[in-house]
Amino acid sequence: MTDRWAPVALVLVSHSRALAEGAAEVAAQMAPGVLIVPAGGTDGGGLGTSFDLVEVALRRATDDGRSAVVVADLGSAVLTAESVLELVEGHVAERVRLADAPFVEGAVAAAVTAHGRADLGAVLASAQAAAATFGPVDVERTAPAAAPPAAAGGTSGGATAPVVDDDGSVRATAVLRNPLGLHARPAALIVRMLAHYDAKVQVNGVNAASVLDLMKLGAVKDDVLTVSAQGPQAVEAVTRLVEDVEAGFGEV
Amino acid sequence: MTLDAAWAVDWVRRSAATVAEHRDELVELDRQIGDGDHGENMNRGFRAVVAKLDALDAPPASVGDVMRLVATTLMSTVGGAAGPLYGTAYLRASKSGAATALGSDGVVALLEAALDGIVTRGRAHEGEKTMVDAWTPAVAAAVDAADHGAPPSAVLAAAARGAHEGAAATVALVATKGRASYLGERSAGHLDPGARSSELILRAAAEAAAAAD
Numbered sequence: 025m026t027d028r029w030a031p032v033a034l035v036l037v038s039h040s041r042a043l044a045e046g047a048a049e050v051a052a053q054m055a056p057g058v059l060i061v062p063a064g065g066t067d068g069g070g071l072g073t074s075f076d077l078v079e080v081a082l083r084r085a086t087d088d089g090r091s092a093v094v095v096a097d098l099g100s101a102v103l104t105a106e107s108v109l110e111l112v113e114g115h116v117a118e119r120v121r122l123a124d125a126p127f128v129e130g131a132v133a134a135a136v137t138a139h140g141r142a143d144l145g146a147v148l149a150s151a152q153a154a155a156a157t158f159g160p161v162d163v164e165r166t167a168p169a170a171a172p173p174a175a176a177g178g179t180s181g182g183a184t185a186p187v188v189d190d191d192g193s194v195r196a197t198a199v200l201r202n203p204l205g206l207h208a209r210p211a212a213l214i215v216r217m218l219a220h221y222d223a224k225v226q227v228n229g230v231n232a233a234s235v236l237d238l239m240k241l242g243a244v245k246d247d248v249l250t251v252s253a254q255g256p257q258a259v260e261a262v263t264r265l266v267e268d269v270e271a272g273f274g275e276v
Numbered sequence: 277m278t279l280d281a282a283w284a285v286d287w288v289r290r291s292a293a294t295v296a297e298h299r300d301e302l303v304e305l306d307r308q309i310g311d312g313d314h315g316e317n318m319n320r321g322f323r324a325v326v327a328k329l330d331a332l333d334a335p336p337a338s339v340g341d342v343m344r345l346v347a348t349t350l351m352s353t354v355g356g357a358a359g360p361l362y363g364t365a366y367l368r369a370s371k372s373g374a375a376t377a378l379g380s381d382g383v384v385a386l387l388e389a390a391l392d393g394i395v396t397r398g399r400a401h402e403g404e405k406t407m408v409d410a411w412t413p414a415v416a417a418a419v420d421a422a423d424h425g426a427p428p429s430a431v432l433a434a435a436a437r438g439a440h441e442g443a444a445a446t447v448a449l450v451a452t453k454g455r456a457s458y459l460g461e462r463s464a465g466h467l468d469p470g471a472r473s474s475e476l477i478l479r480a481a482a483e484a485a486a487a488a489d
């Protein structure tokens with residue numbers, strides 16, 4: 025396996041070549057280490073899906089021993105992907121999973137998870153969890169009013185040192201510094217960074233391993249974020265995350 | 277009386293001809309409740325199948341060989357949902373039609389395998405306004421005819437009649453699978469294009485068998 029690419033690749037099957045390539049582009053921006061292979065349109069570039077293009081894409085994605093998650097758009101995209109999986113050799117098919125996921129959100133979520141070198145099951149699960157993006161948002165939002173005034177020029181004025189709760193969770197707070205808040209880029213940075221720690225981490229109660237959940241918080245500049253974590257490296261993960269937040273993710 | 281590879285080749289050529297002849301009708305049906313490509317998709321697919329048949333050095337040895345050629349070609353060239361659906365149907369049929377000649381039971385097994393392929397791939401049940409609604413009564417009629425001792429050509433004639441009735445009955449149905457399902461109630465009042473193409477293909481099978489008699 026080459027080190028250039030994460031162990032799980034993505035194949036994006038769409039009716040439209042432009043849509044597949046566009047989704048691949050959006051996802052790759054947040055996960056440059058993941059091989060993302062678009063397979064959109066018919067052989068002639070028209071609207072539809074191509075058995076041959078999907079087969080080639082699947083072979084390429086699973087080259088070098090990689091596994092792959094397939095995200096497909098409507099109708100025949102799913103049917104064609106399933107047909108290819110039924111007909112390719114078992115050693116290819118067994119390393120591929122078809123996600124039941126919304127196309128763009130699923131691709132982005134899967135790509136970011138794969139970028140953290142997660143395994144096939146985890147990448148598949150994150151694609152499928154992306155459907156929840158469309159559900160109601162019910163996260164506790166820390167009121168910006170609770171933010172202590174940021175120390176001028178300081179990088180740790182709003183942060184609190186990690187404390188251990190009764191339930192064993194490690195907890196700390198940090199103030200968002202960057203002007204655009206917790207948008208896609210910092211959310212992806214958090215997910216990638218946390219992939220290196222053996223800990224389950226939450227930001228304001230949502231799963232910090234999910235870019236989409238982090239983005240859904242809608243946290244803006246000067247919001248106080250509550251970071252909590254469980255697991256062997258909980259303290260390290262919380263400490264590092266607070267530092268990154270306070271440093272404005274290099275955007276300030 | 278049995279049906280062999282030559283019958284299968286004739287069936288496929290007749291299918292291609294009837295699909296070409298009804299291309300515009302299928303396009304129009306799909307325009308009403310889908311994206312308007314079914315006629316073009318099917319015509320492109322069957323033209324490619326005929327081109328492959330024409331390019332063969334030797335005639336296919338079994339019905340199964342013909343079905344397999346149709347399956348792989350349709351999957352690669354149709355481009356819409358009908359590609360993997362018919363592709364899987366012919367693929368399953370190829371496994372059941374490995375024998376060099378099919379009697380009435382063999383014909384029934386072939387049709388059952390095809391329906392099974394469509395249902396497996398599309399996960400559609402009867403009544404969801406898809407090609408399954410043409411194939412299910414076709415298979416039922418074929419089973420009934422074979423049980424009454426009909427020869428293969430009469431079994432296929434019964435299947436074609438069943439498909440015709442099933443397709444006609446899709447007009448009243450509301451689609452819950454495929455693209456037409458996005459229309460909800462508005463899909464009622466239109467004939468399902470995939471059911472119509474299924475009917476044409478099964479009629480071609482019966483005509484090829486009648487010609488072989």
Ligand SMILES: Nc1ncnc2c1ncn2[C@@H]1O[C@H](COP(=O)(O)OP(=O)(O)OP(=O)(O)O)[C@@H](O)[C@H]1O
Nearest residue numbers: 099100314356357358398400406407454469470471
């Ligand atoms: N899930 C399904 N199960 C069985 N038959 C289906 C299913 N989905 C679609 N069909 C059949 O396929 C026909 C449409 O075929 P067509 O080649 O036009 O595909 P399409 O819907 O345009 O495909 P695409 O998903 O690529 O847009 C429908 O009329 C219906 O009979």
Ligand SMILES: [Mg+2]
Nearest residue numbers: 310311313314
């Ligand atoms: Mg169509």
